[in-house]
Amino acid sequence: MNDIACRLYSAAQVRELDRRAIERHGIPGYTLMQRAGVACWAEIRRRWPAARKLAVVCGGGNNGGDGYVIARLARGAGLSVTLYAIGPAATAGDAVKARADWLSGGGAEALLLPGGLDGAEVVVDALFGIGLSRPLQGAAAAAVDAMRSARAAGAGVLAVDIPSGLDADNGRLWGAAVLADVTVSFIGRKLGLETGEGPACSGERVFDRLDLPPEAYEGIVPMATLLAQEQLAHWLPRRARGAHKGSHGHVLVVGGDAGMAGAALMAGRAALRSGAGLVTLATRAAHAAALTTAQPELMCHGIEEPALLRRLMERADVVAIGPGLGQDEWGLGLLAEVLDSSLPLVVDADALNLLAREPIRRDNWVLTPHPGEAARLLRCSTAEVQRERPVAAQALPARYGGVAVLKGAGSLVAGQRLRLCDRGNPGMAVGGMGDVLTGIIAALISQGLPLEEAAGAGVLLHALAGDLAAAGGERGLLPGDLIGQLRRVVNPVVA
Numbered sequence: 001m002n003d004i005a006c007r008l009y010s011a012a013q014v015r016e017l018d019r020r021a022i023e024r025h026g027i028p029g030y031t032l033m034q035r036a037g038v039a040c041w042a043e044i045r046r047r048w049p050a051a052r053k054l055a056v057v058c059g060g061g062n063n064g065g066d067g068y069v070i071a072r073l074a075r076g077a078g079l080s081v082t083l084y085a086i087g088p089a090a091t092a093g094d095a096v097k098a099r100a101d102w103l104s105g106g107g108a109e110a111l112l113l114p115g116g117l118d119g120a121e122v123v124v125d126a127l128f129g130i131g132l133s134r135p136l137q138g139a140a141a142a143a144v145d146a147m148r149s150a151r152a153a154g155a156g157v158l159a160v161d162i163p164s165g166l167d168a169d170n171g172r173l174w175g176a177a178v179l180a181d182v183t184v185s186f187i188g189r190k191l192g193l194e195t196g197e198g199p200a201c202s203g204e205r206v207f208d209r210l211d212l213p214p215e216a217y218e219g220i221v222p223m224a225t226l227l228a229q230e231q232l233a234h235w236l237p238r239r240a241r242g243a244h245k246g247s248h249g250h251v252l253v254v255g256g257d258a259g260m261a262g263a264a265l266m267a268g269r270a271a272l273r274s275g276a277g278l279v280t281l282a283t284r285a286a287h288a289a290a291l292t293t294a295q296p297e298l299m300c301h302g303i304e305e306p307a308l309l310r311r312l313m314e315r316a317d318v319v320a321i322g323p324g325l326g327q328d329e330w331g332l333g334l335l336a337e338v339l340d341s342s343l344p345l346v347v348d349a350d351a352l353n354l355l356a357r358e359p360i361r362r363d364n365w366v367l368t369p370h371p372g373e374a375a376r377l378l379r380c381s382t383a384e385v386q387r388e389r390p391v392a393a394q395a396l397p398a399r400y401g402g403v404a405v406l407k408g409a410g411s412l413v414a415g416q417r418l419r420l421c422d423r424g425n426p427g428m429a430v431g432g433m434g435d436v437l438t439g440i441i442a443a444l445i446s447q448g449l450p451l452e453e454a455a456g457a458g459v460l461l462h463a464l465a466g467d468l469a470a471a472g473g474e475r476g477l478l479p480g481d482l483i484g485q486l487r488r489v490v491n492p493v494v495a
C-alpha cells in the first residue's frame with residue numbers, strides 16, 4: 001500500500017492539504033470537487049452497476065457540493081436522480097458552483113428532508129464531511145435517520161469522504177451516524193474512519209488522492225500511520241540457517257491463578273507459535289502438571305513463593321505478566337518480583353489493574369489494555385477513552401513510559417509514533433484473545449524486535465491471524481483458532 005495511503009490525518013490537516021492544493025499547486029477547489037465526484041461515481045458504478053434510482057442527500061457545505069457533482073454524473077449516465085437537502089441551498093463557494101451546474105444542466109431543485117428517500121436503490125451521503133463540528137440535531141439528525149432507514153430497507157449507501165455523524169479525528173459519534181457500505185475518502189485518509197465507531201459506520205474504505213502531488217503532503221506529520229503487511233517481511237526475516245533454539249529468545253509467562261490456568265496456556269502457546277525459541281510458564285503449582293500435558297513444548301513451573309520467580313527470570317529474555325494473574329496476594333507478589341527485574345515486560349489484564357492501583361513509570365515495557373483497563377490506568381471512564389481513542393492511547397506512554405496498545409476496533413499502538421491496525425474482526429471479541437496477543441508480542445521481543453516494533457507487528461499479526469481464522473465464521477471463533485493461524489502469518493518471507 002503506497003505510503004500516503006498509510007497516513008491517517010485529522011480534519012484540520014486535511015483542510016491544510018486542501019489549502020495547499022489550491023494555493024500552492026494551483027488546483028482550483030472546484031476541480032478537486034469534480035475529481036471527488038468522479039471518484040464517488042466510479043465507485044457507485046463498480047459496486048452497484050445495475051442501480052437505476054439514486055438519492056443524493058446534500059448538506060450546505062462542500063461535502064454537499066460533492067453530492068451535486070455526483071448527481072450530475074449519474075443523471076448524465078441516465079439514472080433517475082433525486083436530490084435532498086436539509087435547509088438553505090449550498091453556501092460554500094465551490095458547492096454553489098456545483099449546484100449551479102446541476103441546475104443549469106436540467107437538474108431539479110433538492111427536495112427538503114425529512115421525508116423518505118423513496119425507493120432509492122443507492123443513497124449518497126453528501127451531508128457532512130470534515131466540516132461536522134457539533135452534535136447532530138433537528139433536520140440534520142432527521143436526514144441521518146432517513147439514510148439509516150433507507151439502508152435498513154435495502155438501499156446501498158455510499159458516504160462521501162466520511163459517514164455523516166462521525167468525527168473525522170477520533171471515530172466518535174456526534175449522535176447517530178450514517179451506516180455506509182463504502183466510504184470514498186479524499187486527499188488524506190481520516191484517522192476517525194479507522195478507529196472507535198469509524199470502522200462500523202464506514203463500511204469498506206476507498207481512498208483517492210484526487211491527484212494531489214506528493215510534495216503537497218511534505219511537512220504534515222500524520223496523526224497516525226497504518227500498520228502495513230509489507231512491513232512484516234522486514235520485522236520477520238527468514239531465519240538464519242545456523243539458528244538453534246537459543247537463537248530465538250526465551251519468554252517467561254507469569255499468570256494463571258486458580259481457575260485461570262488457560263489464560264497462561266494460551267499466552268504460552270501463542271508465544272511458541274510466534275517463533276520464541278523457549279517458553280516457560282510460571283503459574284500455580286496445582287496447574288503445572290495439567291499445562292505440561294496440554295502443551296509439552298512449554299516448560300512449566302508451579303510458583304507459590306514469588307521469590308522463586310527470580311531463578312526463572314535469570315534465564316528469560318522477556319516476561320509477559322498478566323494472563324489470568326488475578327488481583328490477590330499471589331498475583332501482587334509475582335508482579336512485585338517482576339517489576340524488580342530489568343527485563344523487558346509485556347503487561348496485560350490483571351497486572352494492568354494492579355498497576356493502576358500503584359502507578360509507576362518504566363521505559364522497557366509494553367502495556368496492552370482494552371478500553372476498560374486503559375480507563376483505570378488513566379483514571380477516567382471507559383466512555384472517555386472511547387471518545388478520544390488517539391488521545392487516550394498516547395496518554396498511556398506519556399504517563400507510564402514505554403509503549404501502549406489500546407485494543408478495540410482500530411487498535412492503536414502508541415510509542416514514539418502512533419500506529420493503527422485496520423485489520424481484525426468482531427469474532428475476536430472473546431475471552432483469551434488478549435492473552436494470545438500478549439504471547440505474540442513477548443515472542444517478538446524475545447526474537448530481538450525493539451518494543452515499539454514488537455507491539456506494532458504483534459497487533460498486526462494477531463489481527464491477520466484473526467481474519468484468517470474468521471474465514472469460517474466470526475461467531476464461535478476461539479483463541480485456539482487464531483493460534484492455529486499464527487504460523488502462516490509469522491512467516492511472511494516464504495522460505
Ligand SMILES: NC(=O)C1=CN([C@@H]2O[C@H](COP(=O)(O)OP(=O)(O)OC[C@H]3O[C@@H](n4cnc5c(N)ncnc54)[C@H](O)[C@@H]3O)[C@@H](O)[C@H]2O)[C@H](O)CC1
Binds near residue numbers: 063127133
Ligand atoms: N477544496 C475543498 O475544500 C474540497 C472539499 N471537499 C469536500 O468538502 C468537505 C468539507 O466541506 P466543508 O464545507 O468544510 O464542510 P462540510 O460540508 O463537511 O459541512 C457542511 C456545513 O455543515 C455545518 N455543520 C457542521 N456541523 C453541523 C451540524 N451538526 N448540524 C448542522 N450543520 C452543521 C458547517 O457549518 C459546514 O459549513 C469535505 O469533507 C469533502 O467532502 C472535496 O471533496 C474536495 C475539495
Ligand SMILES: [K+]
Binds near residue numbers: 129
Ligand atoms: K458525508
